[in-house]
Amino acid sequence: MRWEVAVGPLQWGDVPTALGTCFAGGAAWFAYQTIKSQRQQINEQREFIAEQTRFMAEQQQNLVLERAELQDQAEERRISQARDVAMISEARGSTTIDEYGDADGYDSWLATVLNRSRDPIHDVVVRFGDAYNADSVTDLKARHPDSGSRPVPAPLIPGGGEFAFFSPRWSEGTVRRNRPVLFFTDDNGARWRLDSYGKLEEVLADGA
Template sequence: MSPINWGDVPTWVGGGGAIAAGWFAYQTIKSQRQQIGEQRVFIAEQSRFMDDQKQNLELERGELRAQAQERRISQARQVLMTFETAGESGRDAYNSPTGYSRWDVLILNGSNEPVHDVMVRFGVTYNAVSATEREGRRHPDEGRRVVPVTLIPAGHTVVFESPNWSEPTVDNNRPTLLFTDDGGVRWRRDSYGKLEEIPADGPS
């Protein structure tokens, strides 16, 4: 039997230790990479979750804003305006027109709440000269109201009259309705039915 070459044992042991150290380092790096990968997956999932939550919140806020706007405009939509011309026609001895014409504008508050500070304007300059509440015609005041009308109750109708003009002047001064809803918002409805909110700091 030949003697053991002890000179190779330390080398072998050192090599084994290096292998063990390398294996441990590899396992450590592998574990760290796995942890980093898991963290990245977790962060990605959290980011997706937060994005979903953000989108849901934005949708909810948008829906709430739409509902609030619908509530804001719902009463104003039920305040309606119709109009027609009225007057007298005739000619004098020189065959010149002696008649007059005017707008009769009917404002119906079809909502369940009153409207306030109601005015009908003609063109950009002229205001209604009189107003009569139909539901008040049997009262001692015969339904006459001061212009602008302070309040039109729910379901009531008021007829506004323009000044008396010639027919061309009437045609050039179509009516516009101005009113404040029960929530304090000021509105404008033109003779074509367009309804728009008047900014608080804007002209009425």
């Protein structure tokens, strides 16, 4: 038995449609690949920017910490000499003192200033209460006892020096109200206040 297939004439009207469909599909695929590539690039750029932002934030934080450490070191150096200055207060007169360490029966104060730093301190004033400066000053390390007298206030106490500041004499009640306070300028020009309880603070001017 013999089969025969009849082939009709080619329908040219369908060819442009088929070609258009193929081109459209190719264009869609190309557009999809382009968008996919652009999205990947955008994601990579975002990741890069995020990484750079984190890096910059870490660098900024490190700079802040380093700056704070440098400031702390500078502050420590700035106050190191002032911390090496001490004042020992001694009420004089009778032999009694109350439970708070205040004078009881005393008529004057002796304030001994010790400069334990290597550098000198300047314009040294010991004030008793709010209004009284020392009556006299003695360099306790003078080679000869008679040569220990120094001007009031003391222009300078050398490194390692010890000076004694003597208050005026008062009644007992006045002594209690006039505890000594030390004012001095360090070798870098900063002015300091040190009270008889050991509280140290910087001041803008003498007593201000």
